[in-house]
Amino acid sequence: MAVLAVCNETTDNLGFIGERFDAHNLGPVTTVYREDPAAWPEPTDFDLLVSTGSLWSVTEDERAAALRHEVELYRRALTGAVPILAICYGAHALALALGAPGRPAPQPEAGFVVPDTADPTLVPAGPWLTWHSDLLTVPTGATLLARTPVAPQAWTLGRSMAVQFHAELTPSELASWVARGADWLHEHHIDPHALIAEAEAHAQALRARAHTLFDAFWTRLAQAPEN
Structure with a gap:
């Protein structure tokens, strides 16, 4: 079952999420980049579309x-x-496609958060790594599954799911993000070394939560009968 991944050239690894593809007979993975949309294939040629985070803002x-x-x-x-x-x-882009325009969050959010979750079997409570200054808007008809006091963190609609937090990021990938986003982190008084240290200390728990989230998404939502 073929997968289309939409990434930035500097964030092109599906990390913990991609680790579960073999278990569900998913693959091969075709990766396309936001920097070169002219090269994108037709999405209906694929069985799953995964899009990752970015240091860009909508x-x-x-x-x-x-x-x-x-x-x-x-x-x-x-x-x-x-x-x-x-x-x-x-x-954020998926929300916009569904008629929910993006806007700045009331305050930036970066670090490990424990969102309130309505369904911990689909969205475990965390901690999850989040890093954003845009607000995850919730389209009409979507089910809000998790949120922090700052922003929604996950919603579902039909076979699709949007998450604000970075379930995919491994500690090494986070270190790469920190290297490129250090100025933003310092501007918002976030210690990049503490962020990486926490990710490394809890890597196995982060991996397990990401696997739980993807497995539940794939079996309960993505393969559900069409309405």
Whole structure:
């Protein structure tokens, strides 16, 4: 079962989420990049679409053209009943495709959070790593599954699921993000060394939660009968 992954060139690893593909006979994975939307294939040729986070923001004017391509990709996937697991930036773009425009969060959120979850068998309570300054908006008809006091953290609609937190990020991938986003972290008084240390200390628990989330998404949502 083929997978289409939408990433940035500098964040092109599905990490903990991708570790579960073999268990569900998913693959091969075709990875496309937000920097080059002209090369994207038709999403209905795939059985699953996964989109990852980004240091981009859906509110940035200079990203508007790339964002329109991504939104249109999701609309075609949804029309073709292709399930989507969208993470952080990808989740904001999916919300926009479903008519819920993005906007800045009331305050940036970066670090490990324990969201209130309505279904811990699908979205374990955490801690989860989150890193965002945009608000995850909830489309009409979606079911809000988890939130922190700052922002929604997960919702589902049909066969698709959007999550604000980075279920996919391994400690090594987080270190790469920190290296590129250090100025933003310092601006918001977040200790990058503490962030990496916590990820390394709890790597196995983070992996287990990510596996639980993906397994539940794939078996309960993505393979559900069409309405």
